[in-house]
Amino acid sequence: MPLAILLPSSGCAAPVANPLQRAAPPAVQAQGRVLLGLARAGDRLVAVGERGLVLLSDDHGRSWRQARVPVAVTLTAASFPTPQSGWATGHAGTVLHTEDGGETWVRQLDGNAVGRLLAAAPGQAALAQQFIADGPDKPFLDVVFQDPRNGIVAGAYGLILRTGDGGKTWAPLMDRVDNPKGLHIYAIRARGDGIWLAGEQGLLAHSADGGKTFGKVAAPYRGTYFTLGGLPDGGIVLGGLKGNAFRSNSGGFERLDGYPPLSLSASAVLADGRIAFANQAGQLFIAGPQGQDARMVPQLHPAPLAALAQAANGDLIVAGVRGVVAIPAGALAAAPSPSSHTVSGAKP
Numbered sequence: 001m002p003l004a005i006l007l008p009s010s011g012c013a014a015p016v017a018n019p020l021q022r023a024a025p026p027a028v029q030a031q032g033r034v035l036l037g038l039a040r041a042g043d044r045l046v047a048v049g050e051r052g053l054v055l056l057s058d059d060h061g062r063s064w065r066q067a068r069v070p071v072a073v074t075l076t077a078a079s080f081p082t083p084q085s086g087w088a089t090g091h092a093g094t095v096l097h098t099e100d101g102g103e104t105w106v107r108q109l110d111g112n113a114v115g116r117l118l119a120a121a122p123g124q125a126a127l128a129q130q131f132i133a134d135g136p137d138k139p140f141l142d143v144v145f146q147d148p149r150n151g152i153v154a155g156a157y158g159l160i161l162r163t164g165d166g167g168k169t170w171a172p173l174m175d176r177v178d179n180p181k182g183l184h185i186y187a188i189r190a191r192g193d194g195i196w197l198a199g200e201q202g203l204l205a206h207s208a209d210g211g212k213t214f215g216k217v218a219a220p221y222r223g224t225y226f227t228l229g230g231l232p233d234g235g236i237v238l239g240g241l242k243g244n245a246f247r248s249n250s251g252g253f254e255r256l257d258g259y260p261p262l263s264l265s266a267s268a269v270l271a272d273g274r275i276a277f278a279n280q281a282g283q284l285f286i287a288g289p290q291g292q293d294a295r296m297v298p299q300l301h302p303a304p305l306a307a308l309a310q311a312a313n314g315d316l317i318v319a320g321v322r323g324v325v326a327i328p329a330g331a332l333a334a335a336p337s338p339s340s341h342t343v344s345g346a347k348p
Contacts, residue, residue, distance in 0.1 A: 003034070003304060003320065004037075004076040019071060019072035019091075020107075024066075024071065024072050031323050031324055032322060034323070035323055035324050036048060036075065036076050036307060037078050037319070039080050040311075045060070045311060048077065048088050051072050051073075052074075053075065054066065054069050054105065060313045061326030071110075075090035076141050078143065087108075087143050087151060087167065088105065089143040090139065092111045093136050095140065108167040109161075115131040124174070138159055140153045141155040142154055144190045146190045146210065150163070150210055152188055152195065153170075155184070155185060157183075158183055158184070160174060177205055178214070183203045185199040185203065186226050193209060193210050198228045200224045202219035202224075204218075204219040220246045221246065226263060227264060229269045231248070231269055232269070235248035243261045243263075244259075247290065247291045258294060259279070259294070260281070260283065263279060265280050266305050270310050271310060271314070277294075279305070281304065282320065283302060284297040284318060301322065304321050306319055306320045307320070313329070
């Protein structure tokens with residue numbers, strides 16, 4: 001299970017400590033705090049994590065500074081369709097928005113509002129009653145915006161919402177996704193008008209109309225997927241439990257064998273088409289564009305990783321329980337290729 005959902009809930013324990021009602025506190029040595037999500041805002045890097053922490057870097061991850069955030073809930077993911085417009089999701093049903101490249105943020109949605117939204121939606125009365133009774137304790141785990149108006153947030157228990165006006169209003173999509181068990185949705189990615197989502201127990205779905213409707217996709221593996229990445233050809237890569245990794249092709253999916261039997265927790269597709277995966281032990285792998293010849297990148301102090309992003313200068317930024325680190329592009333090219341980690345394409 002990913003760090004984003006394993007961390008203690010940021011729900012409302014008591015009015016005086018309500019993290020939805022207090023700003024993120026100044027963080028000492030913020031770069032070393034738990035960070036769960038990464039995004040590019042133009043050339044700027046944005047990292048999000050525990051207690052409302054948002055960090056910005058304008059020098060390719062060499063230094064970071066803290067942004068102003070109105071909540072202290074754990075933040076899990078961020079998406080910037082333009083260098084200025086961005087969104088972040090988090091615990092307690094939180095959705096934040098920025099119009100200045102991440103410098104300042106406003107709250108657009110929280111778990112209390114989600115309950116009211118579901119109560120007003122046709123066919124969602126039972127679910128709304130449960131959400132309202134539970135309080136704002138359901139985390140959003142990922143977010144994707146195709147442009148400054150159209151976006152989707154999704155997370156625990158199958159919760160998924162869509163906006164077409166930049167987050168001013170939201171509509172539930174639970175009835176558009178074949179997910180009767182309410183399985184967690186861990187990852188969303190957009191490729192043009194196409195949107196993929198992946199989650200628990202082989203949950204895999206695709207939308208060809210910008211997220212208005214989703215069709216179930218036959219998953220190559222029935223275990224849980226924690227990460228997916230968009231490929232230049234419009235396909236995807238998937239990573240999940242026990243080192244299971246796949247790349248889509250014209251006939252379905254190819255298995256990418258050779259990763260250690262540890263959960264793959266993060267992925268990124270680099271500018272040159274190479275594929276990066278990280279796992280819960282903090283191991284980092286770089287493979288070719290087809291997923292072949294995976295190489296493990298040595299790290300001095302590996303720790304569980306939650307997010308990967310490539311900086312504008314080609315360096316790879318990694319984030320997790322020990323904060324955020326920039327790995328030079330040269331180290332990615334020079335990574336050793338032990339035979340035990342070679343990846344080969346094979347039909348599942």
